[in-house]
Amino acid sequence: MKAETLITHLIERGETVATAESLTAGLVCATLTEVPGSSAVVRGGLIVYATDLKASLAGVDADLLATHGAVHPEVAAQLAAGARDRCGATWGLGLTGVAGPAGQDGVAPGTVHVGLAGPAVLTVRTLGLSGDRASVRAGAVGGAFALLGEHLA
Numbered sequence: 679m680k681a682e683t684l685i686t687h688l689i690e691r692g693e694t695v696a697t698a699e700s701l702t703a704g705l706v707c708a709t710l711t712e713v714p715g716s717s718a719v720v721r722g723g724l725i726v727y728a729t730d731l732k733a734s735l736a737g738v739d740a741d742l743l744a745t746h747g748a749v750h751p752e753v754a755a756q757l758a759a760g761a762r763d764r765c766g767a768t769w770g771l772g773l774t775g776v777a778g779p780a781g782q783d784g785v786a787p788g789t790v791h792v793g794l795a796g797p798a799v800l801t802v803r804t805l806g807l808s809g810d811r812a813s814v815r816a817g818a819v820g821g822a823f824a825l826l827g828e829h830l831a
Contacts, residue, residue, distance in 0.1 A: 679827030681713050687830040688719035688769075695826065696765030697723035698736040698757035700748065700774040701790065702815050706822050721765040726757065736760035736772070747783040749774050751791045751802040758793030759800060769829075770795040771822050777811040790818045794825050801825070 688695060697707045707723030710716050724735050729748045732738040737760035738753055746752070757772025771794060778787030790805040803825050807817040 679823045679831075681709050681716075681823065684823055684827055684830065685710065685713040685716050685719060687827070689715065691830065693768035693830075694719050694721045694766075695769040695771065696721040696761040696767035697822075698726055698732075698761035698770065698772045699723060700726055700732065700757070701777045702773050702818050702822075703727055705815055706771060706773065706819050709819055721767040724761060724764065732757065732774075735764070737764065747785070749776055749782055749785045749789060749791065751793075751804060754791035754793030754802045755795070755800055756793070758795035758802075762795045768796060769826060771826060773818055773822055775805075775814070775818060777814045777818075779811070788814050790814065790821060792818065792822045792825050794822075794829065796829060799829055 704725045726732045733740045738756040753774050754772045758770040762770025775790030776782045776787050788807040793802045805821045807814045
C-alpha cells in the first residue's frame with residue numbers, strides 16, 4: 679500500500695502511527711511524512727540502529743536481545759509495541775533485519791522482521807528480500823506499509 683493511501687486511511691479513522699526502526703533508520707517515518715497532511719497522523723519515530731538503543735529507547739527486553747540478537751521476530755514485535763507506547767500512537771511499526779551485504783549473527787542478508795502493534799493486534803511478518811542495501815531497505819518499507827495497510831483496509 680502506498681504511503682498516501684495509509685495516511686488517508688489513518689486520517690479517516692482518526693488514528694495515528696509511530697515507528698521504531700533499525701535497518702531502515704527512519705526511512706519508514708520519512709516516507710510517511712513526505713505525504714501532505716501526514717502531521718495529523720504520524721506521531722514520530724525512534725531510530726534504534728544500535729542494539730542497546732532497542733532496549734533503552736524502544737523498551738525491547740535486554741535478555742531477548744542478549745539471547746537471540748537484534749534480528750529476531752520477537753524483537754520486531756517489541757519494537758512495534760515500544761513505538762506505539764512511547765509515542766502514544768494507535769499503531770506502532772517495528773523493523774529489524776539485515777540489509778547486507780554481509781550477514782549478522784548468523785542471519786542472512788535480506789532477512790527482515792516487521793512488527794505491528796495496535797488495537798488488539800500484535801503481529802510480525804518475516805520477509806526474505808534480495809538485492810543491494812537500498813533494495814532491501816526499500817522492500818522493508820514496502821513490507822511495513824503492506825502489513826499496516828491490511829489492518830486499516
